[in-house]
Amino acid sequence: MTVSASPWPAGVPAWAEITVTELGPTQRFYGGLLGWQLRVGGPETGGYVTATVDGHVVAGLRVAAAPQPAGWCVYLATDDVARCVARAVEASATVVAGPVTVPDMGRAAVLADPTGAVVGLWESGTHTGWELTDAPGAFAWAEQMSNDPVAARRFYTTVFGYEQQDMSAPDFTYTSLSVGGTPAAGIGGYGPGAGDVAAAWTWYVAVEDADAVAPHVAELGGEVVSGPEDTPYGRMLLVRGPSGEVVALLQTTDDDLVA
Known part of the structure; x- marks a missing residue:
């Protein structure tokens, strides 16, 4: 077990987030299956739900802005999301979203790698990613x-x-x-x-x-x-x-x- 509130090194998985059209069934499923405690954010977060275990954040859940297939997105840590996106595009990735600043929390981008797999990038602000692993x-x-x-x-x-x-x-x-x-x-x-x-x-x-x-x-x-x-x-x-x-x-x- 590792507990850490520090930013994860570049390239290390730092966060996972699911985007769904309806939060209720997803909250019941993961809360019941994994024992997650679910904290719903205020209007300024768009109702973003943070999952915790023993008070440590472990994952995120959010509602899609437009209809789309549900799925988990793994975010890899980076020290500079804009520079990382530029390097990824040079290596044949496609930008799906961002880079975007999440006020106070950090900066994010989502890519499709050359094989078509979707992956996120996270540059820490106050939110450093999951605080508990293993x-x-x-x-x-x-x-x-x-x-x-x-x-x-x-x-x-x-x-x-x-x-x-x-x-x-x-x-x-x-x-x-x-x-x-x-x-x-x-x-x-x-x-x-x-x-x-x-x-x-x-x-x-x-x-x-x-x-x-x-x-x-x-x-x-x-x-x-x-x-x-x-x-x-x-x-x-x-x-x-x-x-x-x-x-x-x-x-x-x-x-x-x-x-």
């Missing part, structure tokens, strides 16, 4: 998966200067990206037979017991996509929330943690 209900890991992991790896390494560790195996392509020697995120390739699956970032939320959580997914309006199943990094459960978004839940021991 604890039940909080961030444990994030990874980008696509049918072109070589292009994805090239892009993110160009933008953030990550150190790389190849963890591939037969029919499995995966690279761990590190910052200052500490694993930060992963880049993987969809396996044979995956077909035309869209590239995407997925974040993993830690849970105490994946098998105990699984029966509640449907009760709360979601769907189990796969698992629970054992992996080298813990027992994983992939679920789809009430608005169709996907999130991974990971039961780990201290020896399992990948981040």
Whole structure:
């Protein structure tokens, strides 16, 4: 477990935010499944909902300004969002939104990387991102998966200067990206037979017991996509929330943690 209110180093996942058309079902789902306490902001925030665990912020929920598919957006920390966007565009990213200043809190931008996966950038102000990681209900890991992991790896390494560790195996392509020697995120390739699956970032939320959580997914309006199943990094459960978004839940021991 890590508790920190300091800005995260550039390139490290710092925040995850879901955008939905209706907050009620999403609040009930994650509050019931992960034990999140949900704090609704005032009119000046557009009713932005901050999820907390033991008083520490762990994620955000907001209503879409216009109809759009629901989904989680993983934000990577940056020291200068404008400079980072310029570097990303030079490396063939497309700007989806921003950079925009969130008064007092920081600056943000959203990109589509060269494989089509959407990713956010966050430059801290008073809001430094999640304050708790590697604890039940909080961030444990994030990874980008696509049918072109070589292009994805090239892009993110160009933008953030990550150190790389190849963890591939037969029919499995995966690279761990590190910052200052500490694993930060992963880049993987969809396996044979995956077909035309869209590239995407997925974040993993830690849970105490994946098998105990699984029966509640449907009760709360979601769907189990796969698992629970054992992996080298813990027992994983992939679920789809009430608005169709996907999130991974990971039961780990201290020896399992990948981040």
